[in-house]
Amino acid sequence: MKLNFTLLLLLFSTICFAQKELTVSGKVVDADENFPLEYATISFISQPDNTVVTGGITDLDGKFSIEVPKGTYDVKIEYLSYKTKTYTGKVIDETIDLGTVSLSLNLEALDAVEIVAERTTVEIKLDKKIYNIGKDLTTAGGTVSDALNNVPSVSVDIEGGISLRGNENVRILINGKPSALAGFGDTNVLSQLPAEAIERVEVITSPSARYDAEGTAGILNIILRQKETLGFNGSVNINLGDPELVGIATTLNYRTEKFNLFSNIGFRYFDAPRNSFSDIEYFNRTVDGTLITPEYERVREDQEVTRLNRNYNGNIGMEYFLTEKSSITGSFFYRYGEDADLSTNISDRFNNNAIVERTRRAERQNEEDNRYQISLNYITKFNDSGHELTADFQYENSAEEQFTFIDENFVVTENTNPEPFQKEQIFQTEDQNEYLVQADYVLPIGEDTRFEAGYRGSFQNEITDYRLEQEDITNGNFFVNDTITNIFDYDENVNAVYSQYGTKFGEFSFLLGLRLEHTQLKGKINSRLTDAELNEAFGFPIDTDFDKNYLGLFPTVNLIFNLGKDDKTEESITLGYNRRINRPRGWFINPFPTRSSRTNVFQGNPNLNPAFASTFDLGYLKRWDKITLTSSVYYQHETDSFERVQENTGQQTSDGIDIVRTIPVNLSTNKRTGAEFGILYNPEKWLRLNTSFNFFQFETEGEFNGIDYSTKNTSWFARFSGKVTLPGKIDWQTNAFYRGAQEDAQTRTKGIFTMDLAFSKEIFNDNATISLNVRDVFNSRIRRSFTTTEFFNRESESQWRVRQLTLALIYRFNQQKKRQRNEDRGDRDDFDFEG
Numbered sequence: 001m002k003l004n005f006t007l008l009l010l011l012f013s014t015i016c017f018a019q020k021e022l023t024v025s026g027k028v029v030d031a032d033e034n035f036p037l038e039y040a041t042i043s044f045i046s047q048p049d050n051t052v053v054t055g056g057i058t059d060l061d062g063k064f065s066i067e068v069p070k071g072t073y074d075v076k077i078e079y080l081s082y083k084t085k086t087y088t089g090k091v092i093d094e095t096i097d098l099g100t101v102s103l104s105l106n107l108e109a110l111d112a113v114e115i116v117a118e119r120t121t122v123e124i125k126l127d128k129k130i131y132n133i134g135k136d137l138t139t140a141g142g143t144v145s146d147a148l149n150n151v152p153s154v155s156v157d158i159e160g161g162i163s164l165r166g167n168e169n170v171r172i173l174i175n176g177k178p179s180a181l182a183g184f185g186d187t188n189v190l191s192q193l194p195a196e197a198i199e200r201v202e203v204i205t206s207p208s209a210r211y212d213a214e215g216t217a218g219i220l221n222i223i224l225r226q227k228e229t230l231g232f233n234g235s236v237n238i239n240l241g242d243p244e245l246v247g248i249a250t251t252l253n254y255r256t257e258k259f260n261l262f263s264n265i266g267f268r269y270f271d272a273p274r275n276s277f278s279d280i281e282y283f284n285r286t287v288d289g290t291l292i293t294p295e296y297e298r299v300r301e302d303q304e305v306t307r308l309n310r311n312y313n314g315n316i317g318m319e320y321f322l323t324e325k326s327s328i329t330g331s332f333f334y335r336y337g338e339d340a341d342l343s344t345n346i347s348d349r350f351n352n353n354a355i356v357e358r359t360r361r362a363e364r365q366n367e368e369d370n371r372y373q374i375s376l377n378y379i380t381k382f383n384d385s386g387h388e389l390t391a392d393f394q395y396e397n398s399a400e401e402q403f404t405f406i407d408e409n410f411v412v413t414e415n416t417n418p419e420p421f422q423k424e425q426i427f428q429t430e431d432q433n434e435y436l437v438q439a440d441y442v443l444p445i446g447e448d449t450r451f452e453a454g455y456r457g458s459f460q461n462e463i464t465d466y467r468l469e470q471e472d473i474t475n476g477n478f479f480v481n482d483t484i485t486n487i488f489d490y491d492e493n494v495n496a497v498y499s500q501y502g503t504k505f506g507e508f509s510f511l512l513g514l515r516l517e518h519t520q521l522k523g524k525i526n527s528r529l530t531d532a533e534l535n536e537a538f539g540f541p542i543d544t545d546f547d548k549n550y551l552g553l554f555p556t557v558n559l560i561f562n563l564g565k566d567d568k569t570e571e572s573i574t575l576g577y578n579r580r581i582n583r584p585r586g587w588f589i590n591p592f593p594t595r596s597s598r599t600n601v602f603q604g605n606p607n608l609n610p611a612f613a614s615t616f617d618l619g620y621l622k623r624w625d626k627i628t629l630t631s632s633v634y635y636q637h638e639t640d641s642f643e644r645v646q647e648n649t650g651q652q653t654s655d656g657i658d659i660v661r662t663i664p665v666n667l668s669t670n671k672r673t674g675a676e677f678g679i680l681y682n683p684e685k686w687l688r689l690n691t692s693f694n695f696f697q698f699e700t701e702g703e704f705n706g707i708d709y710s711t712k713n714t715s716w717f718a719r720f721s722g723k724v725t726l727p728g729k730i731d732w733q734t735n736a737f738y739r740g741a742q743e744d745a746q747t748r749t750k751g752i753f754t755m756d757l758a759f760s761k762e763i764f765n766d767n768a769t770i771s772l773n774v775r776d777v778f779n780s781r782i783r784r785s786f787t788t789t790e791f792f793n794r795e796s797e798s799q800w801r802v803r804q805l806t807l808a809l810i811y812r813f814n815q816q817k818k819r820q821r822n823e824d825r826g827d828r829d830d831f832d833f834e835g
Contacts, residue, residue, distance in 0.1 A: 021067040026098035028062045028077060036062025037103060038814060040079040041231060043257065044068055047089075051324075052257050057231045068092050077101055151201050154220065164205070164218050171215025174222050199223045205634065206558055206576025206617045209498040209513025210440065210454060213554040213581045218615075231255065233814040237266075241806035244271040244308075262331075263316040272307040278600065278796040282658055285648065285791050295656030296357075298350040299599060303343060310338040317375075326380035337369040345597065346411075349657070358412035359421070361598075364405045371398035386444045394436040402428040408598075421654070423471040425478060434460040448504035456496045462586045464488045482528035484593075490586045491522040500556070507562040515554040519581070522547045523589060523606060534591075540705075542591055542606045550610060554579045570623040574632075577616050582642065584608040588664050598653045603661045611666065613638035631677035641670035645704055646746055648791040660792060667702030667709060686725035693718045700745065707790070708745075715742035733758045749785040754778070768811040779803040 028040040042064055043055040053073065056066040075087040075098075082103040154164055164170040202221035204211065211219055232254045239247035249266030278301045282294035317331025343363040348355050373396045381388045404426040410418055440454035467485045469478040500513030525544040527534060535541050556578040563571040589608055593601035619632035642664050649659045674696030681689040695716040702709055717739040724732045735756040742749050758773035779802060787794040 021069055022092055023065055023095045024068050024075075024092060024098065025063070025065040025096070027100045028058050028064070028079065029100055029102055030082075031102035031104040034102075037079045037082070038062060038231075040064075040077060040103070042066060043076045043078070044073040044092075045076060046071065046073055055257055057256075077103065079103055151203065151220075154201075154203065162220065164203070164220065171212065171219045172222070173211075173219060175224060205632075206574075206578050206615065207556065207580075208511055208558060209500045209515040209554070209556045210452065212456065212458070212494070212496070213515055213517055213552070213579070214494075214583060215580060218580075231814065233812075235810055235812045238809045239268075239806055240808075241270070241804055243273060243802065243804065244269070245804070245806060246270070258321055260319040261316075262318070263314070265314040265316075266312070268309070268311045268313075270309055272309065273802055274305045274307065274798075274800050275802075276303045276796070276798040277301070278794055280599070280660065280792050280794045282792050283790070287650070294658055295652070296349040296351060298353075299657055300348045300350070301345055301597065301599070302348075303345040303597075305341060305343040308340045312336045325382070326378075328379075329375075329377040331373075331375045333373040333375075335369070335371050337367075339365070339367040339369070341365040341367075347599075355412060356414050357410070359408050360411050361406065361408040365402065366404075367400060367402040369398070369400045371396070373397075385447075386442055386450065388442050390438075390440045392436065392438040394434075396432070396434045396436075398430070398432040400428075400430040402426070402430075404428075419654070420473060422473060423478075425469040427465075427467045427469070429465045430462065432460070432462045434458065450502050451499070452501075453499040454497070456494075456498075458492075458494045460492045462488075462490045464490075464586065464590060466592060480528075483533075485528060486592055487526040488586070488590050488592070489524045489526070490589065491520065492583060493520040493522070494518070509560045511556070511558040513556040515556070517552050517554060517581070519550040519552070519583060519610065520547070521550075521583065521610075525591070525606070540607075544606070546606065548609070550581075552579075552581060552612070554581070568625045570621065572621045574619040574621075575617070576619075577614070580613045580615065582611040582613070582638075584610065584642065584664070588642070593661060599657050599659055601659065601661045603663050605664050607666075608642070608664060609640055609666055611638055611640045611642055613641075613670075626682050628680040629677065631675070633675045634673070636670075636672040638670040638672070639668070640666040641700070641702075643667045643670075643700060643702070643709065643744070645707075645709060646787055646789060646794075647705065647707075648789070658792070660794070665704045667700055667704065669701045671699045673697050688721075688723040690721040691719065711743070711745040713743040716740040729761060731758075731760045733760075746789055747785050747787040749783060752781060752783060754781040764811070767813070768809065771808045773806050773808070775804045775806070776801070777803065 024042075024044075026042075028037045028042075029035060030037060036058070038058055038061075040058045040062065041055065042057070044053050044066070045051065046053050053071075054066060054068055056064055058064045070093055072089055072091050075090045077085045085101060085103060087098075154162065162170055162172065200223045202219075202223065204219040204221060207213075207219050232252075234250060234252040237247070237249045237251075239245060245268075247266065247268040247270070249264065249268075252261075252263045252265075254261040280299050282297060282299070284294070285292050313333070313335040315331060315333045317329060319327055319329040321327045341364070343361075343365070345361040345363070347359045347361065349357040373394065376393045377390065378392075379388060379390045404424075406424040406426070408421040410420075436456070436458050438454065438456040441452065443451045445451060465487050468481040470481050471478055494517060496515055496517040498513060498515040500511060502509065502511035523546050525534070525542075527544070531542075531544055534544060557576065559575040561573045563573065565571070586604075588604050589606045590604040591606050593603040613636050615634060615636040617632055617634045619630070621631075622629045644662050644664050646660060646662050649661050651659045653659060674694065676692065676694040678692035679690070683689075693716070695714070697712070697714040699712040700710060717737070719735065719737045721733065721735045723734075726732055736754070738753045739751060741751045754775075755777045756773065756775045757777055758771060760769055760771035762769055781801065782797055782799045784797050785795075787796070
């Protein structure tokens with residue numbers, strides 16, 4: 001018995017000794033300067049299965065101390081932009097001090113990083129062009145909208161509207177999905193997010209079947225930065241500007257072999273003044289044989305708006321690596337905004353070229369905007385050849401509260417006892433909820449063939465509660481206006497399944513796909529008026545409780561042929577076809593007019609149906625050592641296209657002014673033909689030139705309310721960007737953009753030219769960058785247009801944003817300037833079916 005106890009004690013001691021962890025310590029320094037390398041990564045890799053057993057990172061002094069199970073390992077010591085040092089077959093059977101480990105700079109890697117960081121590159125895939133934003137000085141301290149305006153094929157108008165090849169029906173995605181960051185389709189939100197968040201922009205003019213069929217112009221997929229570096233790193237951005245601008249944002253990232261924590265937090269306060277002008281000349285009109293003379297022959301309005309905005313936004317998430325081939329990622333995005341706007345509108349009324357009346361309309365608007373988004377993503381890779389399954393769930397919520405007070409008074413009048421205007425109070429809330437469920441399965445078949453299938457469900461609800469209260473002139477009390485007050489409940493539900501098949505034969509690749517989508521557009525208008533009263537008030541029959549369902553097939557074909565490729569040149573031709581849908585948004589359907597002007601209103605149309613478009617695209621790429629040329633020609637045929645028409649409502653204000661409304665309608669067809677090309681030229685390390693040109697012609701056929709709105713017109717836009725490195729390592733960049741004049745059935749719009757300048761310099765041993773930029777140097781980004789109809793002519797000007805001067809400072813910790821590169825994935829394979 002005593003012997004057995006002794007044997008058990010000996011066995012227990014042996015097991016405890018075998019499982020005891022030993023300490024491995026040391027210090028990592030720079031080989032040339034001997035300074036400590038904080039957050040260097042140490043990994044212990046077991047053989048022959050090549051798995052990481054444990055690891056750690058160095059502290060502020062470059063030191064590490066890691067508990068390691070007894071065994072034999074390959075010990076790998078890494079630091080970004082340095083050569084990796086590996087101790088092969090290191091036996092760990094006792095506590096070991098590795099001493100001082102010196103790492104040398106990887107000069108080849110640094111040179112490669114410098115090239116990627118300093119220039120914008122373009123990659124051509126089967127279904128898209130990928131533009132790596134690079135180091136664009138003119139967007140430092142700017143927004144996502146500013147960055148998009150420098151992407152070829154893309155233009156951002158003075159009101160923040162984004163168009164692709166001159167077509168505004170573009171779908172905006174964030175990291176491949178619709179997102180609260182993109183404002184539920186409201187592109188104004190993009191003007192409040194920092195440009196530094198963008199890694200690259202994918203311009204998808206011929207989307208594959210994996211993508212949502214929404215957006216007849218195509219898709220802009222904005223890929224946000226995520227650090228891949230092990231350890232803790234981040235940056236701080238500070239911006240100051242005129243008009244008033246104060247912004248601060250931080251990016252923090254902590255990554256280990258097992259998980260990756262990431263966050264972006266920012267605050268932005270800014271004044272965004274805008275101004276507009278309109279001059280309307282009214283004509284006599286005949287109604288039921290009776291000649292009606294306008295109360296005023298001419299009305300001129302001059303509006304100035306100050307817009308004070310405070311925005312807070314934060315994004316935090318974690319990617320957890322369940323195994324070497326599977327991970328789950330969760331993130332939470334939150335944004336809170338406060339807007340305080342003051343609009344002053346001076347209105348002059350003329351008869352016989354003399355002012356007979358002048359009023360001053362003041363509109364004070366306060367708005368609070370709360371929105372958040374919860375995202376979950378799961379991915380498992382069955383092998384290293386691309387066989388994988390991904391699943392996504394996303395929930396978004398947006399809640400806006402808006403209060404507006406409107407007060408209008410006479411400044412000049414010929415009336416000795418004019419009736420005063422009613423004061424108005426508007427209470428409006430908008431609540432939006434959206435759920436997204438998506439699953440994608442990819443199955444490689446051999447080396448050059450791939451099959452893919454998936455499902456996406458998107459379920460969106462938007463409730464707008466609008467209450468208008470007007471003053472009772474007799475006693476000063478406010479009463480509810482029953483004609484305008486309403487609740488609009490709108491649903492957009494989309495279910496889709498898809499499959500696609502692609503393969504490669506030598507230099508030829510193709511991708512064929514088919515997507516089936518069911519769309520439900522459902523809306524209900526709760527108003528205090530009957531349907532008959534609503535129809536009379538709005539001037540056309542409307543459906544106050546509609547449920548529209550559409551089932552559509554959306555085929556896609558993408559072909560690419562490589563004409564040649566070597567170390568210095570690359571040449572290819574692409575051909576794409578796709579069918580797309582453009583669904584009307586809530587503000588295009590809500591029939592209750594805006595109140596910012598009593599005489600010029602925008603009114604939605606609940607009778608709108610989706611538009612469908614078929615697009616053909618032929619592209620060509622030629623890449624030399626220092627020059628990259630991209631070009632394409634395209635044709636699009638769209639049915640039931642949305643067009644905004646302006647018409648006299650036949651109604652008048654209380655003081656006798658005709659009310660003109662702008663309303664979206666489904667016109668018959670829209671044919672669009674165009675061509676574009678771009679050149680990127682890097683003759684020297686200190687010089688980069690980039691230019692692009694886009695020409696397009698559109699032809700619209702259709703009528704509304706008995707008026708023919710058919711028209712045919714051409715337009716174009718071009719941009720140029722040049723960057724020079726001056727003595728003292730100061731970078732100077734100039735961006736210029738011109739959009740040519742264009743014309744539709746009613747309106748001629750003049751061309752717009754704008755130019756941006758920027759200077760920057762690295763400081764604090766390249767750990768920080770200070771930059772100064774001026775956007776719209778000549779303050780010339782003004783839209784000028786002239787509208788002609790049967791009942792009136794209107795000349796108008798609008799400047800959504802004035803010249804902006806910004807001083808920006810970005811400080812990076814635990815990452816050198818060169819580590820901020822856009823990650824070159826090394827994936828130049830044209831056989832790329834990413835979606």
